[in-house]
Amino acid sequence: MRLELGNIFIKDMQFGEATKVENGVLYINKKELLEAVGGDNRIASIEVDIAKPGEETRIMPVKDVIEPRVKVEGPGGIFPGFISKVDVVGSGKTHVLKGAAVVTAGKIVGFQEGIIDMSGPGAEYTPFSKTNNLVLVCTPVDNLPQHEHEQAVRLIGLKAAAYIGEAGRNVKPDEVKVYETLPLFEGAKKYPDLPKVAYVYMLQTQGLLHDTYVYGVDAKRIVPTLIYPTEVMDGAIVSGNCVSACDKNPTYNHLNNPIIEDLYERHGKDYNFVGVIITNENVTLADKERSSNWTAKLAEYLGLDAVIISEEGFGNPDTDLMMNCKKITAKGIKTVLVTDEYAGRDGASQSLADADKAADAVVTAGNANEIIELPPMKKVIGDLKPADVIAGGFAGSLKPDGSIVAELQVITGATSEIGFNKLSATQF
Amino acid sequence: MVKEIERAGIPVVHICTVVPISLTVGANRIVPAVAIPHPLGNPALSKEDEKALRKQLVLKALKALETEVHGQTVFDK
Numbered sequence: 410m411r412l413e414l415g416n417i418f419i420k421d422m423q424f425g426e427a428t429k430v431e432n433g434v435l436y437i438n439k440k441e442l443l444e445a446v447g448g449d450n451r452i453a454s455i456e457v458d459i460a461k462p463g464e465e466t467r468i469m470p471v472k473d474v475i476e477p478r479v480k481v482e483g484p485g486g487i488f489p490g491f492i493s494k495v496d497v498v499g500s501g502k503t504h505v506l507k508g509a510a511v512v513t514a515g516k517i518v519g520f521q522e523g524i525i526d527m528s529g530p531g532a533e534y535t536p537f538s539k540t541n542n543l544v545l546v547c548t549p550v551d552n553l554p555q556h557e558h559e560q561a562v563r564l565i566g567l568k569a570a571a572y573i574g575e576a577g578r579n580v581k582p583d584e585v586k587v588y589e590t591l592p593l594f595e596g597a598k599k600y601p602d603l604p605k606v607a608y609v610y611m612l613q614t615q616g617l618l619h620d621t622y623v624y625g626v627d628a629k630r631i632v633p634t635l636i637y638p639t640e641v642m643d644g645a646i647v648s649g650n651c652v653s654a655c656d657k658n659p660t661y662n663h664l665n666n667p668i669i670e671d672l673y674e675r676h677g678k679d680y681n682f683v684g685v686i687i688t689n690e691n692v693t694l695a696d697k698e699r700s701s702n703w704t705a706k707l708a709e710y711l712g713l714d715a716v717i718i719s720e721e722g723f724g725n726p727d728t729d730l731m732m733n734c735k736k737i738t739a740k741g742i743k744t745v746l747v748t749d750e751y752a753g754r755d756g757a758s759q760s761l762a763d764a765d766k767a768a769d770a771v772v773t774a775g776n777a778n779e780i781i782e783l784p785p786m787k788k789v790i791g792d793l794k795p796a797d798v799i800a801g802g803f804a805g806s807l808k809p810d811g812s813i814v815a816e817l818q819v820i821t822g823a824t825s826e827i828g829f830n831k832l833s834a835t836q837f
Numbered sequence: 838m839v840k841e842i843e844r845a846g847i848p849v850v851h852i853c854t855v856v857p858i859s860l861t862v863g864a865n866r867i868v869p870a871v872a873i874p875h876p877l878g879n880p881a882l883s884k885e886d887e888k889a890l891r892k893q894l895v896l897k898a899l900k901a902l903e904t905e906v907h908g909q910t911v912f913d914k
Contacts, residue, residue, distance in 0.1 A: 694856055725858070728857050731857065732857070
């Protein structure tokens with residue numbers, strides 16, 4: 410499967426008469442956008458705003474971040490199972506509005522959504538302070554059940570990203586990147602001497618607003634399976650998460666998974682990157698056992714030499730991570746884990762809820778319990794009040810002047826366990 | 838908490854969903870629970886069936902408390 414990603418660099422975002430890309434500026438017709446995303450009677454109102462890098466703006470509580478993309482060649486369309494039909498995506502050509510993002514925000518859905526600061530110390534901790542953000546502030550009707558609220562806002566975000574993505578359909582990309590994965594046996598024949606490496610991609614599926622979707626299917630209802638890496642780049646995996654923002658993968662991160670991109674970087678040179686095994690993180694022990702049995706079985710079946718395993722979230726998913734590691738290692742396959750840490754505010758506590766001696770190569774994305782101070786911002790898109798109740802916040806987090814003292818957990822994407830940020834630690 | 842109470846000489850049964858974590862932490866008597874969001878219940882069941890499920894779990898835990906163990910034991914029968 411071969412995908413050409415055409416990146417169109419977006420330097421600025423403005424409201425305008427027509428939705429279009431011109432000289433690196435993305436213009437958005439607000440009325441048309443609202444027509445494209447509206448119509449859900451569960452949502453009372455949607456307000457639209459723009460937040461740009463460097464502005465003194467705070468967006469919160471943030472539910473999802475999505476990159477606008479459009480399929481210009483090849484089967485299917487973006488976000489299969491939600492926006493497009495369920496055709497297999499990941500081949501042909503896709504255009505990306507690189508530097509633009511849709512951010513869904515508004516009344517808190519669950520209890521733990523995140524913060525994006527466009528400048529100041531908070532901006533250093535989130536990749537989404539560097540994107541031009543179209544923010545949709547969604548207000549639900551009264552007494553809407555939380556899961557309905559989550560679904561409605563999730564769909565609005567995807568619709569907005571698809572609507573804006575269309576503006577890139579006939580624009581010549583500034584840069585084209587090609588990603589190709591051969592069918593298993595062809596790949597093995599082409600690179601007979603290279604070690605076979607795959608990526609075990611753990612998806613957050615604990616339910617209660619911690620969910621991830623694959624081609625529209627709630628991933629807690631799958632058994633682990635194989636997916637071409639390029640399918641992910643066309644939106645095959647969508648976030649339904651809105652909890653503990655620091656280490657959940659917004660849809661944007663799935664589309665831009667750095668582990669996949671980096672594995673492609675040296676594919677065919679140092680190793681043969683054969684593909685991706687997706688698995689889940691469910692809430693019963695039987696599910697955890699079954700899913701980790703399957704990842705190990707698939708890794709063996711593919712004849713792998715090594716895998717990279719990334720976790721999403723923390724706490725009981727640490728057990729899924731360890732089970733995957735232990736069972737895959739037991740097949741004689743090398744493992745490297747990518748996770749983050751909840752090591753207490755002083756960093757002195759045990760980092761993960763579970764451990765195993767097979768986990769001897771681990772990459773950390775930072776300690777989510779670190780206390781940070783976010784100064785007041787001139788403009789707030791959304792609502793500051795949930796600062797005391799989002800995960801990482803506590804009673805008194807929100808100060809009278811609008812500043813926030815909280816754990817790093819509150820920042821969207823701060824300790825990304827697929828490495829979509831800059832935090833880590835090294836031991837010498 | 839399990840370990841500190843046992844250190845004081847009082848036996849403890851840990852009812853928990855993720856048995857491997859309980860084993861890592863060092864509990865001696867472990868009774869597997871239903872699921873992480875609802876360890877001692879199951880919202881998919883009728884009230885009557887859920888009550889029976891809860892009672893069965895508590896009885897199993899009491900039985901575990903009475904059972905002499907030599908090392909970490911999971912009561913998953």
